Amino acid sequence: MFIAFLTDFGLQDDFVGTCHGVIKRIAPEAEIIDITHGIPPQAVLQGALVLANTLPYMPIGVHLAVVDPGVGGHRRALALEDAGGRLYVGPDNGLLIPAAEQAGIVEARELANPAYALESISRTFHGRDLFAPAAAHLAAGVPLAEFGPPIDPAALVRLDLPEPSFDDAVVGATALYVDSFGNIALNLTRDDLDRIGIVPGTRVELEVAGARCYAVVARTFADARSGDVILYEDSYRNMSVAISNGNAARMLHAAVGQSLRIRPV
Structure with a gap:
């Protein structure tokens, strides 16, 4: 299965490569498409729009997106499925919603099952320790229901999109x-x-x-x-x-x- 990957990590550091390594250790057959890692730091709205804009050009698979200024705080970690069979992994800060709502969200789960995360979860690098493993396990065929308790899609955080x-x-x-x-x-x-x-x-x-x-x-x-x-x-x-x-x-x-x-x- 494909994993389409989008972040604000940049390419100067080891963050993207480390996430690739985590994914490949869990799901060696997964093919990773790097949409971009050039979203400006903490620019959740821009990340959400780029994810939504590029979605129609991506194969059906897992869409892993991490622009996460609230990492280590109270925001939830999510896995979603839309009506077209696409899966999404990322923070509950509105980043995933414009893309996932194009087809309609049919199921949302909080990432709470430690079996599908790394053994030690950093407070500042959930991309490596929580989101990348979840995306890899989904790509390997683990059912969405295994990852944690359900969330009402209406309760997910949404972004305020400015109107002209x-x-x-x-x-x-x-x-x-x-x-x-x-x-x-x-x-x-x-x-x-x-x-x-x-x-x-x-x-x-x-x-x-x-x-x-x-x-x-x-x-x-x-x-x-x-x-x-x-x-x-x-x-x-x-x-x-x-x-x-x-x-x-x-x-x-x-x-x-x-x-x-x-x-x-």
């Missing part, structure tokens, strides 16, 4: 995450903009952190000149802000969670 606002043709948006190219993903879709007449070719004013600039709504980067700011639909069908051959987040001093205003001109 529309006021007199001014769109209020929020930066959801920034990718490694400096492109800024927004909580907007093409349909959101189409309904107020902001279509490809429209010139708009962007206001970020009190600073203003002009941008054009474009279909591709090729529609803009080098250095132009563009508003485009990204590969996951979210609207994003970019600079052709540049870094939008750096130029606009934009950060995750920041508000943006979009106004046609």
